[in-house]
Amino acid sequence: MNADPTESLENEASLQLDANGRLRHLLTLDGLDKTLLTDILDDAQGYLTEPGVLPASSQSLAGRSVANLFFEASTRTRASFDLAGKRLGADVLNLDVNTSSRKKGESILDTIYTLEAMHVDIMVVRDASAGVPAYIARHVLPHVSILNAGESDVSHPTQGLLDVLTMRQHKGAFENLVVAIVGDISHSRVAMSAAHALTTLGIGELRLISPPVLAPDQSRVPGARLLHDLAEGLADADVVMALRIQRERIGNLDGIPGIDEYFANFGISRESMKLAKPDAIVMHPGPMNRGIEIESALADGPQSVITQQVTNGVAVRMAVLDRVGKTMAARL
Amino acid sequence: MNADPTESLENEASLQLDANGRLRHLLTLDGLDKTLLTDILDDAQGYLTEPGVLPASSQSLAGRSVANLFFEASTRTRASFDLAGKRLGADVLNLDVNTSSRKKGESILDTIYTLEAMHVDIMVVRDASAGVPAYIARHVLPHVSILNAGESDVSHPTQGLLDVLTMRQHKGAFENLVVAIVGDISHSRVAMSAAHALTTLGIGELRLISPPVLAPDQSRVPGARLLHDLAEGLADADVVMALRIQRERIGNLDGIPGIDEYFANFGISRESMKLAKPDAIVMHPGPMNRGIEIESALADGPQSVITQQVTNGVAVRMAVLDRVGKTMAARL
Amino acid sequence: MNADPTESLENEASLQLDANGRLRHLLTLDGLDKTLLTDILDDAQGYLTEPGVLPASSQSLAGRSVANLFFEASTRTRASFDLAGKRLGADVLNLDVNTSSRKKGESILDTIYTLEAMHVDIMVVRDASAGVPAYIARHVLPHVSILNAGESDVSHPTQGLLDVLTMRQHKGAFENLVVAIVGDISHSRVAMSAAHALTTLGIGELRLISPPVLAPDQSRVPGARLLHDLAEGLADADVVMALRIQRERIGNLDGIPGIDEYFANFGISRESMKLAKPDAIVMHPGPMNRGIEIESALADGPQSVITQQVTNGVAVRMAVLDRVGKTMAARL
Numbered sequence: 001m002n003a004d005p006t007e008s009l010e011n012e013a014s015l016q017l018d019a020n021g022r023l024r025h026l027l028t029l030d031g032l033d034k035t036l037l038t039d040i041l042d043d044a045q046g047y048l049t050e051p052g053v054l055p056a057s058s059q060s061l062a063g064r065s066v067a068n069l070f071f072e073a074s075t076r077t078r079a080s081f082d083l084a085g086k087r088l089g090a091d092v093l094n095l096d097v098n099t100s101s102r103k104k105g106e107s108i109l110d111t112i113y114t115l116e117a118m119h120v121d122i123m124v125v126r127d128a129s130a131g132v133p134a135y136i137a138r139h140v141l142p143h144v145s146i147l148n149a150g151e152s153d154v155s156h157p158t159q160g161l162l163d164v165l166t167m168r169q170h171k172g173a174f175e176n177l178v179v180a181i182v183g184d185i186s187h188s189r190v191a192m193s194a195a196h197a198l199t200t201l202g203i204g205e206l207r208l209i210s211p212p213v214l215a216p217d218q219s220r221v222p223g224a225r226l227l228h229d230l231a232e233g234l235a236d237a238d239v240v241m242a243l244r245i246q247r248e249r250i251g252n253l254d255g256i257p258g259i260d261e262y263f264a265n266f267g268i269s270r271e272s273m274k275l276a277k278p279d280a281i282v283m284h285p286g287p288m289n290r291g292i293e294i295e296s297a298l299a300d301g302p303q304s305v306i307t308q309q310v311t312n313g314v315a316v317r318m319a320v321l322d323r324v325g326k327t328m329a330a331r332l
Numbered sequence: 333m334n335a336d337p338t339e340s341l342e343n344e345a346s347l348q349l350d351a352n353g354r355l356r357h358l359l360t361l362d363g364l365d366k367t368l369l370t371d372i373l374d375d376a377q378g379y380l381t382e383p384g385v386l387p388a389s390s391q392s393l394a395g396r397s398v399a400n401l402f403f404e405a406s407t408r409t410r411a412s413f414d415l416a417g418k419r420l421g422a423d424v425l426n427l428d429v430n431t432s433s434r435k436k437g438e439s440i441l442d443t444i445y446t447l448e449a450m451h452v453d454i455m456v457v458r459d460a461s462a463g464v465p466a467y468i469a470r471h472v473l474p475h476v477s478i479l480n481a482g483e484s485d486v487s488h489p490t491q492g493l494l495d496v497l498t499m500r501q502h503k504g505a506f507e508n509l510v511v512a513i514v515g516d517i518s519h520s521r522v523a524m525s526a527a528h529a530l531t532t533l534g535i536g537e538l539r540l541i542s543p544p545v546l547a548p549d550q551s552r553v554p555g556a557r558l559l560h561d562l563a564e565g566l567a568d569a570d571v572v573m574a575l576r577i578q579r580e581r582i583g584n585l586d587g588i589p590g591i592d593e594y595f596a597n598f599g600i601s602r603e604s605m606k607l608a609k610p611d612a613i614v615m616h617p618g619p620m621n622r623g624i625e626i627e628s629a630l631a632d633g634p635q636s637v638i639t640q641q642v643t644n645g646v647a648v649r650m651a652v653l654d655r656v657g658k659t660m661a662a663r664l
Numbered sequence: 665m666n667a668d669p670t671e672s673l674e675n676e677a678s679l680q681l682d683a684n685g686r687l688r689h690l691l692t693l694d695g696l697d698k699t700l701l702t703d704i705l706d707d708a709q710g711y712l713t714e715p716g717v718l719p720a721s722s723q724s725l726a727g728r729s730v731a732n733l734f735f736e737a738s739t740r741t742r743a744s745f746d747l748a749g750k751r752l753g754a755d756v757l758n759l760d761v762n763t764s765s766r767k768k769g770e771s772i773l774d775t776i777y778t779l780e781a782m783h784v785d786i787m788v789v790r791d792a793s794a795g796v797p798a799y800i801a802r803h804v805l806p807h808v809s810i811l812n813a814g815e816s817d818v819s820h821p822t823q824g825l826l827d828v829l830t831m832r833q834h835k836g837a838f839e840n841l842v843v844a845i846v847g848d849i850s851h852s853r854v855a856m857s858a859a860h861a862l863t864t865l866g867i868g869e870l871r872l873i874s875p876p877v878l879a880p881d882q883s884r885v886p887g888a889r890l891l892h893d894l895a896e897g898l899a900d901a902d903v904v905m906a907l908r909i910q911r912e913r914i915g916n917l918d919g920i921p922g923i924d925e926y927f928a929n930f931g932i933s934r935e936s937m938k939l940a941k942p943d944a945i946v947m948h949p950g951p952m953n954r955g956i957e958i959e960s961a962l963a964d965g966p967q968s969v970i971t972q973q974v975t976n977g978v979a980v981r982m983a984v985l986d987r988v989g990k991t992m993a994a995r996l
Contacts, residue, residue, distance in 0.1 A: 147947055397747060
């Protein structure tokens with residue numbers, strides 16, 4: 001929908017804050033400043049409790065309605081936003097939408113205007129097309145908030161936040177951190193949002209490792225090193241993140257005729273992790289293809305922080321929902 | 333299911349009130365008296381708040397359970413009832429039912445008896461077959477309420493209520509009002525329920541404008557003028573409502589070989605609205621086929637009250653839910 | 665998943681209680697002692713209210729999250745657990761899962777670990793494969809509870825509890841009770857769980873009546889009499905329970921070429937009920953095939969307690985949810 005993605009991203013960044021600098025929409029992490037990111041991480045940290053203890057909750061969104069508008073299928077991100085909304089006291093509406101119903105039915109803006117008219121003030125949007133969350137954000141009423149829950153291969157800002165929160169919990173400061181993200185970088189909104197957040201937070205070194213055909217344009221990730229060799233990428237890394245790969249893409253990669261070759265060349269394993277720092281952590285956004293991009297034993301081993309990422313996901317979404325709710329309340 | 337629709341409607345009307353004249357079911361607006369309609373509109377008006385402000389809420393249905401039983405697909409009406417129920421404190425159950433599951437599974441009454449046995453006291457029913465809501469209402473326990481959320485081409489009472497509420501907000505009294513409803517009248521439960529409500533409220537003139545083949549039997553709408561010419565129908569109208577047309581019906585209309593011809597003959601546009609009163613309002617029940625039954629710029633223009641209809645929809649449903657809940661409580 | 669079902673069942677029984685003998689998971693009724701079963705029935709009885717009165721509710725699970733994970737389609741059991749959870753104040757998450765999504769996506773354990781990481785502390789699982797609930801229970805964190813909501817043809821413990829609660833309400837003590845369960849016993853998790861509960865509660869006589877090809881192994885139901893003649897099975901019975909039969913199975917039964925023959929030989933009717941005690945009650949787990957395994961007039965007649973079973977179902981599920989919630993709280 002946007003001819004010039006650079007211009008679009010710039011616009012999105014400014015679109016996200018209200019006149020007083022408060023977070024109104026969360027469309028992308030690109031362009032949000034370090035203070036704001038840190039504040040969200042701090043808020044999220046405050047929502048964490050031990051397993052078994054009651055999860056944190058409040059009534060800060062009591063009376064507000066949140067709609068989950070997932071035009072692309074999702075179980076885990078939808079469930080995470082659903083629980084986050086409910087634990088803040090909101091009424092959560094899960095809408096049964098998909099691309100086919102949109103085709104035969106009304107336009108996406110008419111769906112949004114309808115929800116807006118029903119006093120749904122926060123809309124969580126996942127869509128397979130680039131530009132949809134920003135497009136919606138440009139058309140809603142002044143008090144309505146749009147949260148991007150996954151946008152094509154462009155961005156997935158709450159995932160980026162939960163990823164950097166997880167890194168901060170284990171590694172503290174970002175200045176000297178070496179983070180290696182491995183896999184299908186070019187199609188990964190997860191990698192893009194992690195790159196945005198890490199760049200803003202002042203990471204030491206960000207390495208994006210992939211087969212050449214799955215590398216992103218350097219212009220999309222100006223501060224990152226693009227690598228094609230796993231050993232070089234993992235050397236002395238503090239954080240190693242494997243990305244989910246679409247199985248059907250594997251057959252089309254040069255020199256990678258099958259799953260075994262992909263795993264041998266770009267799969268993260270206990271063996272390949274020996275190249276990283278001894279205390280390196282292993283991350284994955286889920287859902288995992290065990291044995292393809294990550295060795296099963298590594299995913300379940302002591303270096304893995306994968307389930308912690310999930311826990312942080314709910315906390316980050318509560319922090320963002322609470323924050324845009326406060327922005328809304330401040331308007332009155 | 334009902335051989336004689338006239339007799340059925342008469343029965344439905346009496347079925348809707350309990351021995352003390354309180355609303356128990358909402359099956360049709362046909363036969364409900366002016367005082368009751370006005371009371372519901374007044375209650376609904378009381379639930380309206382400004383955009384951005386918290387929507388009205390109460391705990392009047394706390395502890396009660398409402399089941400949305402949509403045997404026909406719906407996003408907007410289901411969402412509207414869902415929010416209305418939650419904002420009154422009810423537990424809302426959205427059941428995954430459709431005609432195919434009913435065929436292979438149990439009878440509709442067994443589904444209803446099951447929900448009733450689970451202490452679901454309010455059931456919101458949408459069905460593609462005529463007579464289903466009344467059929468169910470005749471079989472439930474004395475305290476259970478059935479709300480019709482769209483019944484074949486027969487009636488859609490909460491839509492009728494939200495439509496007259498919207499007219500009242502803009503035009504005040506109904507006595508001298510000229511209302512023009514345009515489109516596929518014969519298949520429109522929306523038009524039928526609007527006609528029922530407007531007749532009871534003492535409308536000045538109701539015009540139903542359609543191609544001849546889409547005109548209703550005059551006996552279904554005794555007080556209305558049936559017209560086939562758009563210019564005649566819109567002349568000096570106070571309210572113009574366009575109905576959604578099924579695209580596949582257009583090819584079968586005499587002299588209307590395609591969408592362009594339908595729009596030219598029966599589409600509402602800024603141009604055709606010049607025939608109506610200068611302060612006429614434009615309505616549509618949604619979802620819209622922009623460029624077919626309504627010009628896109630008109631739908632988004634200053635005369636349009638279409639999103640206000642949606643807002644009124646939640647308020648009307650809260651008013652009805654609250655009212656049948658009070659009828660239930662009065663039995664004890 | 666379990667090579668030796670006997671060993672598995674033994675393990676499951678011990679797996680269900682924590683070190684202090686409190687109920688942690690509900691996987692099977694086999695092996696739970698009489699005191700515990702009776703305590704659950706007593707709790708459930710306390711949740712029952714008259715139709716029309718507000719259903720019982722509490723805040724005992726406030727702040728807790730319950731996920732309904734139905735890998736096999738269900739409307740009534742899912743709705744029953746949904747309402748039970750909400751009436752105890754829990755946040756209820758209904759997950760859109762089915763076997764096909766599991767195939768292409770992540771493993772079942774990764775789904776469970778994800779929910780666990782989101783602080784979902786109670787998972788209600790229905791699955792078409794034997795052993796899945798116990799398999800999950802062996803892998804979750806110490807405070808997490810797994811409730812079996814229907815497991816292949818192995819067990820359906822909350823159904824067993826609601827069945828014996830219904831019998832107790834009508835017949836009081838179990839010592840001299842004659843219970844006849846009729847139909848496709850070999851594929852019936854309902855019959856298995858009823859058998860487990862009735863055996864533990866000290867039933868007088870349990871008769872399982874079916875065509876020979878649908879009889880279970882005697883080893884699965886050691887205390888029961890396996891019969892193939894309806895008249896013999898119903899003679900002087902206090903309780904008669906018809907099971908749902910898959911229509912497609914009927915054609916493959918020896919001497920039963922069609923529905924009429926099945927009904928004649930194994931259908932429960934007002935006529936065949938004359939063989940049972942005059943005050944015998946008629947049960948069915950639902951959904952019913954009226955005219956196949958049960959005569960329609962009998963299902964709606966004075967001996968039928970079928971809707972009461974549904975009511976008891978919500979109460980039993982509240983009792984179980986509340987109990988595992990208390991076990992969780994006692995850990996802290």
